[in-house]
Amino acid sequence: MLLSRFQALVLLCAAVPVSAQTIVLKAARLFDGKADKLQSPGLVVVTGQRIESVGTGSELPANAQVIDLGDATLLPGFMDAHTHLGYPGGGDGPTFLIRMLQQTVAERTLASSVSARLTLQAGFTTVRDLGGMDFINVGLREGINKGHIEGPRMQTTAYSIGSTGGHCDPTNGTRFGVLQPELSPPAIANGPDAIRAAVRWNHKYGADVIKVCATGGVLSLVDDVDSPQLTQEELNALVDQSHTMKLRAAAHAHGAEGAKRAIRAGIDSIEHGSFMDDEALRLMIQKGTFYVPTLMALEGVKPSLAAGRLDPHIAKKARLAIDAIDATARKAISMGVRIAFGTDAAVYPHGMNAGEFRLLVAHGMKPIAALRAATSVDAELLGLSDRLGTLQAGKIADIIAVPGDPLQDIRVTERVMFVMKEGKIYRNTK
């Protein structure tokens, strides 16, 4: 079996234990990532980087370090299937582009390392990073894997793939020539062959997931938010090329038609999906496509919208998407579309990822289903179910704790008190 770069790295890390020390984690409750209810009390035994056992059945090893978190709930490390750790937090369109152009790559990379740390401290031990510039996200992943900086385990794309003038074109809205060619990477492509080349180019330069802009978006200057931006043939080529290279593919899609083209092509997840109609949602159920509504994204745009800081065209698109997403997310949840947890971190300040739990529950999701979305469901979307996403013997020890009972108050997920990644403790504020 051929392994992706990411899989190989995870296996490599897993083969070298941090230490053979055994840690026993105790708390009043435990969510295993899959079940319909919590276990009580919660107990996990960790040796090195792996979970040794879960539950109170087995005898506790002698000489183990015991950490009793008290009235708290142990959970698998949260995952966020849609971040942009390479971008500063709080995107507001043109201002964002100007900031990007004023700062050196080194300055932005250092700022991103702070964002990565904030994300890990918030309990997110794995993220899927869907688009950035200057390969900062690829560098972050490597820096985290090598232990240079603290951050979540990352799957990342290099540059998002999209059409000329589309949502993912970094020079969208700028004068011809001024930002060329530095900001016109091969990821901006037209026609099936060029799209295939863009997938290969991403892979060559370190991507372990592919992101495509199938429709317009909110924070881009010249496109409509819902128009399709790639043809069916282009999306077919993108998914086929990605899957051939054992890479999963995610589609940014607000509009229904662009989303349907991506779903028909076999895309693994639809991101945002604001204007998806019943046909799109039914198609997702039929094909098993994951839906990542990223409700935090529009939540993140609201302050800039209210303060009048958005370009008028962007403000109009934001209002349209905000009006549509509520009903779409509710319907998708009630119809049983597979909802994965992702937030579009960077559109709101990094580290506030857990706000998505509250929004998913407000849109009709049961709290336990929202917890599953950020653990076992995301693990499935990211292709990591065999080693992450649940608390089970043999899995990698990514374990967090929140105070109290998240089923009684989902907002305790915003106050993560304990973070362990691969057996190493990064936070314990009990």
Ligand SMILES: [Zn+2]
């Ligand atoms: Zn995004």
